[in-house]
Amino acid sequence: MSVQSEQGKKYLSTKVTPIFEKLVVELVKKQPEQVVPFMIQWLTQNQSHLEGGHHHHHHEHSQNESASDSDDESVEDLVDPQILIKQKQGKTMRTSVSAEAYGQYNQKSAFVAKNIPKNANQVLRIKQRLSQAFMFQSLDENEQRVVIGAMEEKKFKAGETIIKQGDDGDELYVVDSGLLDCYKEKANQEKILLKTYKEGEAFGELALLYNAPRAATIIAKTDCILFSLDRPTFNHIVKDAAAKKREKYEAFLSKVEILHDMIPYERLQIADALHSHKFSKGDYIVKEGENGNSFFILEEGIAVATKVMQAGQAPVKVYEYKSGDYFGEIALLKNQTRAANVIAESDCTVVSMDRESFKRLLGPLEDILRRNFHKYEKYIN
Ligand SMILES: Nc1ncnc2c1ncn2[C@@H]1O[C@@H]2COP(=O)(O)O[C@H]2[C@H]1O
Numbered sequence: 515m516s517v518q519s520e521q522g523k524k525y526l527s528t529k530v531t532p533i534f535e536k537l538v539v540e541l542v543k544k545q546p547e548q549v550v551p552f553m554i555q556w557l558t559q560n561q562s563h564l565e566g567g568h569h570h571h572h573h574e575h576s577q578n579e580s581a582s583d584s585d586d587e588s589v590e591d592l593v594d595p596q597i598l599i600k601q602k603q604g605k606t607m608r609t610s611v612s613a614e615a616y617g618q619y620n621q622k623s624a625f626v627a628k629n630i631p632k633n634a635n636q637v638l639r640i641k642q643r644l645s646q647a648f649m650f651q652s653l654d655e656n657e658q659r660v661v662i663g664a665m666e667e668k669k670f671k672a673g674e675t676i677i678k679q680g681d682d683g684d685e686l687y688v689v690d691s692g693l694l695d696c697y698k699e700k701a702n703q704e705k706i707l708l709k710t711y712k713e714g715e716a717f718g719e720l721a722l723l724y725n726a727p728r729a730a731t732i733i734a735k736t737d738c739i740l741f742s743l744d745r746p747t748f749n750h751i752v753k754d755a756a757a758k759k760r761e762k763y764e765a766f767l768s769k770v771e772i773l774h775d776m777i778p779y780e781r782l783q784i785a786d787a788l789h790s791h792k793f794s795k796g797d798y799i800v801k802e803g804e805n806g807n808s809f810f811i812l813e814e815g816i817a818v819a820t821k822v823m824q825a826g827q828a829p830v831k832v833y834e835y836k837s838g839d840y841f842g843e844i845a846l847l848k849n850q851t852r853a854a855n856v857i858a859e860s861d862c863t864v865v866s867m868d869r870e871s872f873k874r875l876l877g878p879l880e881d882i883l884r885r886n887f888h889k890y891e892k893y894i895n
Contacts, residue, residue: 646714692738
């Protein structure tokens, strides 16, 4: 088996590198004078933990999960990405700076993305799907090229299982065509349908982001074409940015009232789709009368809405926003121009998503958003 073979690379990335990383962290922390004896001692001491640890942990995890499974559990309770995020944060904190430094060294020296030959049509289709899948939207051109090279087209027949809950996972998928059902299997083998995936959506990212077993089962509902991305390429190109974004926004989004009834997993997808913008006091975030293509949530600061109430007169203040409030929804839902200005009253940080993401992710909230129009009632036509 050569180091460059797929098998060799997989062996290195799953079995060897994790141990090296921990060892390097210990070395940097302790900085022993005698390096080799220290390494031998550390490896000997931690042998069982290092080699058995991964799977042991998985079993513990699923046992805990099923122990807490009960029949009256709501879908919201089925998955708690918070737990996974905490796990991940714990890990990040323990190894922090030194592991990152090793990670960077390791990336540059050892990582060669696989490159699967493709025709122009395939490249075009992948490009289009990547531009729709939230997690890939912020890749630069070079990163995109590497991801496209590494992706592999896979066909599945209706009824085939692509991901089985509880398995170890090494790939993430983007849907090119077809429909797939995502189920959560409970301890009593009952299956709950969580959602149906269609083209441009991605799944299977949790196992790669959090080194966790597959959290759900995915079955082709119709014949499907998928593009799969391998773990090493995902790790090197997409993972850090995606994980950081999810961590960064999860706490904030869980406090946003309008998103309150979403399951945590859906809020993580919103995090993938957000872009952050800073405004200085006095800046216009939205201008009355312009075409609008974004939805906004105020993250930090205070903003006010103003509106011209009588032709020829100065706009008057009609609403005030604080952290967690949203705006910009009316133009998107009613397909009209902006009904008011929104102006930064202090320095502000605002997160936004485009019209397409808004439709896909907040579509289920449309009724609530429309009901909430009443807060502006006297100001909109
Ligand atoms: N509510 C949910 N909880 C967990 N996974 C979900 C949920 N909805 C969709 N999924 C997807 O199902 C996938 C199963 O494999 P992963 O755990 O790798 O990643 C998971 C997500 O991409």
